[in-house]
Amino acid sequence: MDQYRHEWVLSQYVTTTRHRAERQQINPDLGVLASQLLFSLQDELFSRLAEVGYEDLHPRHGAVLAYLDEDGIRATELARLSGRHKQIVGRIIDELEDLGYVERRPDPQDRRAKLIFPTERGLEQTRRGDEIVADIEARYAKALGGRTYAAFRDILRQVVVSEREPAPEVGRA
Secondary structure (H helix, E strand, C coil): CHHHCCCHHHHCCCCCCCCHHHHHHHCCCHHHHHHHHHHHHHHHHHHHHHHCCCCCCCHHHHHHHCCCCCCCEEHHHHHHHHCCCHHHHHHHHHHHHHHCCEEEEEECCEEEEEEEEECHHHHHHHHHHHHHHHHHHHHHHHHHCHHHHHHHHHHHHHHHHHHHCCCCCCCCC
8 A cells, every 4th residue: 555655646747648557557547536436336326226126227317316306406407516418418307207207397487497306206216315325425434434434525525616616827926
């Protein structure tokens, strides 16, 4: 472990694609780490959901399912929250509607707009999904220690929030 402790510094100076696969195994960059965490979590979440009757759901559905609200939410807001294009979110909503997880209803604030609501099946899936994610997080917290895991989540949240903020201008006083 100690031999990799300061390896991250090397990634700042690597400008070649030679041996990239090896480098990403030894010292994965943030994108690789984030995707590995996401895919691992999604694999377990959707496998466990399938075991309890939601085998028709796939990881792509998570862009909508993760943000569904009992009070309804606009597709444009789902796109913003998930970071996906409106057209992709629209197709996912269509799929979930066909599968019986969501329904579209007029927005009382703007009759031209639609809100996306979970159906009873969608609500039950959301509850089950939340329980599974909580179980996964509890396992991570147990493995790392509660404080370490809480610090990890806080730091990860700070990284994500900082990416949403405008980058400071370099070289300006």
